Amino acid sequence: MPTLTRRPRRGAHTPRPGGGQATVELACILPAVMLLVLLLVQAALLVRDQVLTINAAREAAREASVGSPHARVVAAANRVLDGAVVEVERAARIGEPVRARVTFVARTDVPLVGALLPEVELVSTATMRAER
Numbered sequence: 001m002p003t004l005t006r007r008p009r010r011g012a013h014t015p016r017p018g019g020g021q022a023t024v025e026l027a028c029i030l031p032a033v034m035l036l037v038l039l040l041v042q043a044a045l046l047v048r049d050q051v052l053t054i055n056a057a058r059e060a061a062r063e064a065s066v067g068s069p070h071a072r073v074v075a076a077a078n079r080v081l082d083g084a085v086v087e088v089e090r091a092a093r094i095g096e097p098v099r100a101r102v103t104f105v106a107r108t109d110v111p112l113v114g115a116l117l118p119e120v121e122l123v124s125t126a127t128m129r130a131e132r
Contacts, residue, residue, distance in 0.1 A: 035113070039113050042108055042117065045110065046122075049081075049120075050122050053084070053122045053123070056077040056080040056081040057100050057125055059076040059079065060074070060076050060077040060088065060100035060126065061100035061126035062076070062126075062128060065128040065129060065131050066132050067132035070088060073086060073088055073100065074086045077102055081102070085104070086100060086102055091129075094129075094132065095129055096129070097128070099125060100126050102123070102124050102125075104121075105119050105121050106120045
């Protein structure tokens, strides 16, 4: 008479082969994923600063095109981007181009990533016709 044999049940006490492997893999890959996320955040901040630099140059050129004094031109750029350095080339006559060049040093201060990357100098130039 054949005997029935029971296969052992896999319960909480019987370890499965490869158990915990996913946890170890996650622990190994998680620092790299976090570093990548922080790098993306830093890149997004640099893009934002570049857009603000472009807008600050446009505002400075607009203010210079109507004949405002240098202090007002700088104030217009600093309303958009605090800490911007502004250089202006004024037109000799009405209708000639006025150029505003804005330079801004973007700090890379995202934790962990900021120490690895140097500060970035962002430069933008805007040109408009002199109106006055």
